[in-house]
Amino acid sequence: MTTALNTLFITAEGTRLNKEGECVVVTIQDEKKAEVPLRHLRSVVCLARAWLSPELMESCVEAGIHVSFFGMTGRFLARVEGLPGGNVLLRRQQFRAADDPGLTLRIARAIVVGKLVNARQFLLHARRDAAEESRVPLEEAAHRLSGHLRALEHSADLDQVRGLEGIAARDYFDAFPALLKGDARRFSFDGRNRRPPRDPLNALLSFGYALLAQDCAGALAGVGLDPAVGFLHEDRPGRLSLALDLMEELRSPVVDRLVLSLVNRAQLTPEDFRTEAAGAVLLKDDARKSFLVAYQNAKQGRVQHPFLGQQTTWGLVPHLQALLLARALRGELDDYPPFAVR
Incomplete structure (x- = not known):
């Protein structure tokens, strides 16, 4: 409680x-x-x-x-x-904000800032314990993310924000192989791919992101927001755009950290996956259950909330961010404060 x-x-x-x-x-x-x-x-x-x-x-x-x-x-x-x-009033504020280019830009920019800050911190933290040959690519990727963060401050429209987010994601995943240790280097990774994932690491990332997106969708619905009407991600039938927005800040500290922990500790190995005829790589049943248990356990981990200044759990972070977004949309906060680990 x-x-x-x-x-x-x-x-x-x-x-x-x-x-x-x-x-x-x-x-x-x-x-x-x-x-x-x-x-x-x-x-x-x-x-x-x-x-x-x-x-x-x-x-x-x-x-x-x-x-x-x-x-x-x-x-x-x-x-x-x-x-x-006030559920109806809050959703009307959400819809108005989504149709306002200025408000949409501010919220989308804040979300991407949170994502890049967390990704950069994740790389720098991993660099401390990395092998000598892995430190340079991790440091260089973190440096590039710093440059993208500076460029975000001057982004004039949503297309620029989305473009910077895409470039930053590419630079981040280019350094992903340097995060693998020991026998985990048996996992091949040649950039992010999905729909379907074509290698075990991408299969793990896609599965983890799907779980996180559902957590974010539930948190948004719980405070009365529409998970389908977003700011960074475009609206599409069947897409939970706002849930995908909220998830961006939490990809690296929640899912990526868990995935790398499981493979670097050999709790999951390349033998825990199967390849379908069409080329999709999927977790075997027992491995999927192990990942689900690890994901739920990871949500109980403690973290200091950067805006609230109090201890919470990773599982509560989507709910707290949903509440903060609702307050920003109501005008109770000047801007939406992203979850950005310092």
Whole structure:
């Protein structure tokens, strides 16, 4: 259980929430864990199976506090709110912002800044423990990302932002082989490819990004935003553009870090993959299960939120960023603050 941005996050199985006076009382296995005044809350997010008393649900509805429920894997299940809720107003603000070239540029630029800062930090951190021959390509790639970050400050339109993001992604993945250690160098990697992935590393990245995109889509839906209406990614039928936007900041610190950890520690090897007749490379069933377990465990890792200045978990980061984006769209923040590790 934790609170941030006027939101109560429930993360422990079997948590019970009751109303006492004008407070929410949180108990786990009959032990009182916290007491939060209702007037301090905007939302309750249940990331584990929890029980809420009917009296508390009624009070939340009357006070305009929405309650969101998620499955054990982070899949969005439902959102409960009454007629006074601001969901429609928030979505109208989102749609207006998506149609405003100036606002779209600011939000898209912030997202790409977060992505590049995190990618650069990831490369520099890996450089510390890399073999001598790997340090130069990692340092050079980090230097190029720094240049792209400076260029982003002067981007005049969305096409320039997207162009810089694409070039930066290419430079980042050009250095990816230098992140492999020991026997993991058996994995071949000649740049990013997908639809379908044509080598094991790309298969792992694609699978991890798909999981992260669903986590981001659920977090956005949980705060009342439309996951399909984005800023950096163009709207297309069936595409969760805003979820893809939100995911950009978290690709390297969440998925790439996990993928490299699994292959460098030989927890996954090239033998854990199969190649279909059409050339698509996929994880075998047992390896897929191992990756899913590792992904869920990685989400429990602790991290300092750079904007909020407090400890949280990687699993909560998409929810916190969704809340910050909602506040920016409402005008409660001057700009959207991306998740950028310092």
